[in-house]
Every structure is written in C-alpha cells, then in structure tokens.
Amino acid sequence: MAVPVIQQFRVGSYIMKQRLKGVKKYPLVLMLEPLFRCNLACPGCGKIDYEDSTLNKRLSAEECLHAADECGAPIVSIPGGEPLIHKEIKEIVDGLVARKKFVYLCTNGLLLEKKLDLFTPTPYLTFSVHLDGMKKHHDKAVAQAGTFDKAVSAIKEAKRRGFRVNVNCTLFNQMTAGEAADFFDYCMNELNIEGITISPGYAYERAPDQESFLPRQKTKQLFRDIFELQGKKKWRFSQSSLFMDFLAGNQSYECTPWGNPTRNVFGWQKPCYLLSEGYAKTFRELMEETQWDQYGTGKYEKCADCMVHCGYEASAVNDTVANPLKALEVFLNGIDTKRPMAPEISLENQRPAEFVFEGLVKTLTQQREEDEARLREAKQRADQAGHAA
Secondary structure, eight states, X not given: OOSOHHHHHHHHHHHHHHHHTTOSSOXXXXXXXXXXXXXXXXXXXXXXXXXXXXXXXXXXXXXXXXXXXXXXXXXXXXXXXXXXXXXXXXXXHHHHHHTTXXXXXXXXXXXXXXXXXXXXXXXXXXXXXXXXSSHHHHHHHHTOTTHHHHHHHHHHHHHHTTOEEEEEEEEOTTOOHHHHHHHHHHIIIIIOOSEEEEEEOOOOTTOSOOSSOOOHHHHHHHHHHHHHTTTTOOOOBSSOHHHHHHHTTSOOOOOOGGGSOEEETTEEEEEOSSOEEEEESSHHHHHHHSOGGGOSTTTBGGGTTOOOHHHHHHHHHHHHHHOHHHHHHHHHHOOOSSSOOOOOOOOTTOBOOOOOHHHHHHHHHHHHHHHHXXXXXXXXXXXHHHHHO
C-alpha cells in the first residue's frame, strides 16, 4: 500500500482536529532540510547553488527535532542536499520516529546501502529514493552515469531488509508519456516499491538548465497521455487521487504554500519549499507574517507554471476531506483523460518576479556567521570563568 493505513488515519484525524478548531492555515508536511550539501550536481536543481560556507552548514539534531515540535505536522519529509551525508541523520530520524512522525527520508540512493545499518524498519520511516525515469533519463537528469544502477541496487537491498521504499520522480520535458508509463510499470513490477511521489519539475531560478522544465499546459497534457496508457494496470502513488486528477487538468486548485513549510539552515523559508524570498525565526512568525496572498499561480510570475506536490498536494487533501465522494469516484474510476480540462487560472494580474536570492543569501550567511561567532565567544568566556573559579 502506498500510504499505510495508520498514516491515513493519523493524518485524517489531524486534519479534522484542525477543522473543528477552526484553524484555516495548518501544515501537513514539514520539509526539513538539515543541509544543502549534496554528492550530485543535478542541472535542474536550485538547492545546491551556494558558497561552500553555506554548503558546509548543518542543522543539528536538536534543531531538527525542535522544528518538528514547533511545526506539529504529522509528516516530515527530509530533503536536501543529500540527508545521508549528515553525521546526525540517525539521531534525527530516531527522534522523529519516537515522536510518531511519518518520516520520508529523501535520498539519491548513492549512500543508502552503506547507511542502512543505521536505521530500523518501521511504518513511520520511508526511504524516498530519487529516480527520474529509467537509466537513460535518470543519469542524464543527475548528470552522472551509473547513478540509476546504484539507486536501484539500494532500493532492492532496503526492500530485502524490510524497509518501506518510495520512488520520488520529477518529470521534465524530455520524457514521453510512453517512457513514463514504462518507468511506472518498472517501479511496480520490478522494484515492487510502496508508491511513487511524482511532480513536474519546478523552474528554480538558479538551476543551470532552464530548458527542461514543463509549462503548465504541457504538464496537464503529458499526465493525460500517461494515464491514457495505464489501462488496467494499477500504479501506486504516494499522493491523493485528487492531486493526480489535478495534474491531468481535471481540478482547478489554488496553491496551499503553508501546507508544506520548510525549515533549513537559514530558518523558516518564505513562502515555500520552492521559493526563497525571506526567512522567519520561528514557525509562528512564518505563519503569521508571511504575505500568503502574494504568492501562487495567477498572483506571482514565478508561480505561473508550478504544479508541484509541495504546493498543491495539501490543496488536494483538503478537497478530499471536504468532498470525500468526489475523491472516492476518482479513486475507483481512475483519471478521466477525455473530459474538457478545468478552467485555468488567469495570469493577467500576476505581479512580476522579484529576484532577491543573491542579497538574501549573502545577508543570511553573514547573520548566521555572526551568531555563531557570538556563541563561540560566549562559550569561551564561560570556560574562562570556570577555570578562574
């Protein structure tokens, strides 16, 4: 099963509790980035283009667990960078599991086999291995030959040891519907994974390759073409049926950026995992002071083509809770690939993009270095006072 029954129950209960309390904005998934450093340099990635001083930063296990407590989301996704590089990754995962958080540890798989001994199989832990299609497409997407084979080997070993394994797949415009369908078949039949987390690639402004991202209309048609090929096959996705219906153009959703808040080495990232336009010191500050109505498709140029799960899965889940019969119909009958697509959000009134990354990162890096210097000085003074006594 793509999502364990216990996870479905816990998340559903959490959502109903928020609704009964009258809470309008609440997180579903904490995107916890303990580091940006990676052992790959994917041309479509906008997360690793920092100076070494930033790439060498880490959130401590204590900071990570505090973020989970502060946020309260029932699910924690640990992306990066490559989380398995982090020296305290065991402590981070163990602490989250002890808190009964459902952890998705995102990894490119290169270190997974070596690190499996650190972890214990549990329904609360899923390894989400990054595979962008079959070998040809994946190795090209990550710009390193042999990564597909290493990731597949790690998946099989993790499965053999009893771990839950998910594949995280980002679709770019080089892959055809037939190639995507073949890859989904491979994931189900050969790898026998729990499910696939899938999204079209987001056009990070700092990504070296800007030609491979899918525009919104092409995304919808590609997913329709893919589901047209599904036939009687059952692909398991780690996402709601209404999110998949949204990708195929059958639902018109507003983005829910607060559904997947991000905590990284700079703080709580505004407004979402994909856009870095400011940081808050606390989760409460993020929720209360972010100008949420300034972001989303139709509101901001950078969001124009976005259909990524970290923005829209929460929207689909909220719709599922509000309209369970609609969700059940899609689940039972599959994705309709023939009906007219839902109306698209107009871009006429979107505000122009602001490019603030350079100044923001420079300022934040300087601030963090100053904070760390003050902590070192305070510790030195305390040590000196202790010796004097």
